[in-house]
Amino acid sequence: MKNIFSTLVSFSVLACGSLFLAIEGANALTFGGGTCNVTDVKANINGTLTNSTSCIGQVSNPQNDVQSGGNPLLGFLNDDKLFGNFNWSFAGKQDIGKTQPVPFEPGTVDFGFSVDPATGEPKNGTWNVTQALSGPFVISLKAATGWAAYFFENADEFEIFQGTWATTNLQNPAGKQAALSHISLFVADTLDKPHQSVPEPATTAALGLFALGSFGFRYNKKS
Numbered sequence: 001m002k003n004i005f006s007t008l009v010s011f012s013v014l015a016c017g018s019l020f021l022a023i024e025g026a027n028a029l030t031f032g033g034g035t036c037n038v039t040d041v042k043a044n045i046n047g048t049l050t051n052s053t054s055c056i057g058q059v060s061n062p063q064n065d066v067q068s069g070g071n072p073l074l075g076f077l078n079d080d081k082l083f084g085n086f087n088w089s090f091a092g093k094q095d096i097g098k099t100q101p102v103p104f105e106p107g108t109v110d111f112g113f114s115v116d117p118a119t120g121e122p123k124n125g126t127w128n129v130t131q132a133l134s135g136p137f138v139i140s141l142k143a144a145t146g147w148a149a150y151f152f153e154n155a156d157e158f159e160i161f162q163g164t165w166a167t168t169n170l171q172n173p174a175g176k177q178a179a180l181s182h183i184s185l186f187v188a189d190t191l192d193k194p195h196q197s198v199p200e201p202a203t204t205a206a207l208g209l210f211a212l213g214s215f216g217f218r219y220n221k222k223s
Contacts, residue, residue, distance in 0.1 A: 028080050030061035034171035034178070036148035041127075041139050043152055043163040052139075056082065057148025058170050065140045065147040066093050066184045073140055073149060077186060083151040086136055086188040093184040096122045113185045115165070121179040124166035129185070132159035136188040139163075143170040143178035 036057035042049040059065070065073040070090025077088040092113030112130030115122075127139065135156055140149040148170060152160075165183060172178040 028076060029056070029059045031058060032060035033144075033146045033173075034058040034148075035169045036150070037169050038150070040148065040168055040170075041141070041150040041163065041165045043133075043155070043160050045158050045160060049164060052150035053153040054083065055148055055150045058146040059148065060146045063145050063147075065142050065149065066090070066182065070184070070186065073138075073147075073184070074186065077138065082149070083136075083138065083153075088138070088186050088188055091137075091185040091187045093182055095182045096180050111185060111187070113183075115180075115183050117180065123177055123179055124164070124168075125180075126162060126164050127183060127185075128162045130161075132161055133187065134159055138186040139165065140184045140186070141165060141167060141170065142181045142183070143167045144172035144181070146170060146178070 034057070036055040038051040038053070038055055040055065041052050043052070044050075062072050070093075074088060074090050076082045077086070091111045094113060094115045096115070096117055111133070113127065115125055115127050117123075117125040133152075133155055137152050137155060138149050139152075140147055165180075167178050167180055170178040
């Protein structure tokens with residue numbers, strides 16, 4: 001069964017209508033084990049933790065989402081248009097238990113991606129970047145023998161520096177919640193605004209006219 005969860009994100013500037021994300025390229029993946037939920041990975045937007053727009057998982061084949069240069073997930077994002085027609089770049093990977101992130105490929109932007117796992121088995125924690133995410137991005141979680149990817153679409157009007165992650169819906173072969181192996185970040189190319197550095201606390205002001213809540217919408221696609 002292919003489990004794809006999507007959310008309908010509400011903007012106060014929209015008087016009516018619905019926006020649904022169509023996930024393409026899922027046929028290139030094999031699903032099994034656990035699943036995913038848009039609540040698993042969140043972004044901190046002006047002090048409010050906001051769900052991802054959509055997610056896909058648990059992917060069981062290929063078992064590893066990120067190896068050399070961000071592939072195979074980078075290929076699924078760009079070639080199979082997994083979350084739509086964007087030009088994606090691999091921005092970073094953090095292996096649990098290692099103090100330093102994986103070295104960046106030449107030409108990529110160093111977002112300073114890191115993760116702060118909870119005590120004990122790393123099943124939840126926070127993620128942080130030192131340069132703001134101000135466009136569409138994807139965070140992927142690799143746990144046990146599978147992984148899931150979480151898409152954030154409507155980040156263009158904000159400077160996002162942190163969020164949370166949890167492997168709540170990812171399972172190990174025993175059917176239990178899986179511990180995180182690594183977490184990775186992918187960003188879509190944006191040409192209209194520069195990336196900002198982490199602001200001083202006093203300069204973090206609220207940005208209006210955005211309804212931060214997301215309304216859950218579950219879409220189950222059976223193979």
